[in-house]
Amino acid sequence: MSDFMVHLLEVNVEVDSVQIERFIRSRRIEAIGVVKSKRSIWRLKTVPDFFWAIVNFIGVFFATMFSMEKSTAYRKGSGSGKKWDGGPGGPGSGPYGGGPRGTPRGLDNVPCLRVAPAVVNCEGSLVHFTNAFGWKCDVERVQGIASTFRDNIPEAYIRSEQEQPALTTVHGLDPGVQVIDMSDPDQEKVHGLIINASQEWGMFQIINHGIPSEVIIKLQNVGKEFLSFRKKRKKFMLNHQGLRKAMEHFFKKKWRARKAGEANEDYAKHLNRVADKLLKTLSLGLGLKEHELKEAMGGENLQYLLKINYYPPCPRPDLALGVVAHTDMSSLTILVPNDVQGLQASRDGKWYGVKYIPNALVIHIGDQLEILSNGKYKSVLHRTTVNKEKARMSWPVFLEPPFRFTIGPHPKLVNGENPAKYTSKKFDDYCYCKLNKIPQ
Numbered sequence: 001m002s003d004f005m006v007h008l009l010e011v012n013v014e015v016d017s018v019q020i021e022r023f024i025r026s027r028r029i030e031a032i033g034v035v036k037s038k039r040s041i042w043r044l045k046t047v048p049d050f051f052w053a054i055v056n057f058i059g060v061f062f063a064t065m066f067s068m069e070k071s072t073a074y075r076k077g078s079g080s081g082k083k084w085d086g087g088p089g090g091p092g093s094g095p096y097g098g099g100p101r102g103t104p105r106g107l108d109n110v111p112c113l114r115v116a117p118a119v120v121n122c123e124g125s126l127v128h129f130t131n132a133f134g135w136k137c138d139v140e141r142v143q144g145i146a147s148t149f150r151d152n153i154p155e156a157y158i159r160s161e162q163e164q165p166a167l168t169t170v171h172g173l174d175p176g177v178q179v180i181d182m183s184d185p186d187q188e189k190v191h192g193l194i195i196n197a198s199q200e201w202g203m204f205q206i207i208n209h210g211i212p213s214e215v216i217i218k219l220q221n222v223g224k225e226f227l228s229f230r231k232k233r234k235k236f237m238l239n240h241q242g243l244r245k246a247m248e249h250f251f252k253k254k255w256r257a258r259k260a261g262e263a264n265e266d267y268a269k270h271l272n273r274v275a276d277k278l279l280k281t282l283s284l285g286l287g288l289k290e291h292e293l294k295e296a297m298g299g300e301n302l303q304y305l306l307k308i309n310y311y312p313p314c315p316r317p318d319l320a321l322g323v324v325a326h327t328d329m330s331s332l333t334i335l336v337p338n339d340v341q342g343l344q345a346s347r348d349g350k351w352y353g354v355k356y357i358p359n360a361l362v363i364h365i366g367d368q369l370e371i372l373s374n375g376k377y378k379s380v381l382h383r384t385t386v387n388k389e390k391a392r393m394s395w396p397v398f399l400e401p402p403f404r405f406t407i408g409p410h411p412k413l414v415n416g417e418n419p420a421k422y423t424s425k426k427f428d429d430y431c432y433c434k435l436n437k438i439p440q
């Protein structure tokens, strides 16, 4: 345990995450000096997008778990990535050079979700929210709304007819998102399926991946435990140095804090292995050497961010969405759901339910991988529905490049015949543009 670090970077309790995410993200970037111009989130069009009680209530980052040095770099937003740094485009400097602008599938037009460090204070129907740099905002608690409405929901949560799950979900025979058995002795076949699914859907599920079910159950229990910790005031602050203390504050009892840390550590170790395997396969699928794709995402500085989503029961699951359609800004997202069906993937403009399979991991290709692969792999458009009786939860881990790492189409995939379809830029700047709907 000595060199192990779990970073509790955030507790966004019971709030509409989009309001929060836009707020923190913009401020955060300003604060670390990436965007030099004085941009204020409030000057941008922050039309709050009301999800049905989507909650990113705790983000446990175990990215840089093996090195304090790396974690400090991460905190300062200066993850190494020297090799690709100095790519085109300066901080907040308008158009980025190099390669044609715009993206074939319109990554620009797709919303995204984001988490970041914060302190949250619940008081009555409001959440007072303060980010790591001291900026504050108040957000209404959606959990409160969930408990006051029995048969209907506030207008703001009713999605348009083009989005309502009851009207837009495909039912029937379509095979949907592929389920891949990682233990199949025919590994060539496994590789082929992964590569194909990443091109066609941008999403697949893996079973027999080698992560013991107890490890997954323990991870889930940490989130559930937090949920059952019902207090008027939940306050928690990121603390890189005093992590153990922070955990103790959060879980109140030392043994609980230790249990939570160990659960994440265990999961992180296993996940690392699964991720490496997937990235090697995806690298070969692009005609690169096994290690080249991971290297192009930051190599050993690749960040692992765990988020926990909580969706309370909703009286009108036909009208509302858990999270609206979005693509992840990550390179790869690896998600564990609970047993309440809800995740949906889009393909050719249609929405398909992703079948819940006990112990399966749902793999999403994220924006950075679409960019790196110059469009060969597809960042999957996905959303979640909610349930009338049951709360849904999910535990996605986002594999992301360090903030200051430059991502663009891999140089080996670009030539006269295959020009770059995406501009290269630092991951931080990518996120800023996407969150604020600035063309990439």
Ligand SMILES: O=C(O)CCC(=O)C(=O)O
Residues within 6 Å of the ligand: 113, 307, 309, 323, 328, 335, 337, 342, 343, 382, 383, 384, 393, 394, 396
């Ligand atoms: O809850 C889920 O299954 C998906 C959540 C999600 O898409 C996200 O957190 O980015």
Ligand SMILES: [Fe+2]
Residues within 6 Å of the ligand: 113, 326, 327, 328, 382
């Ligand atoms: Fe997502």
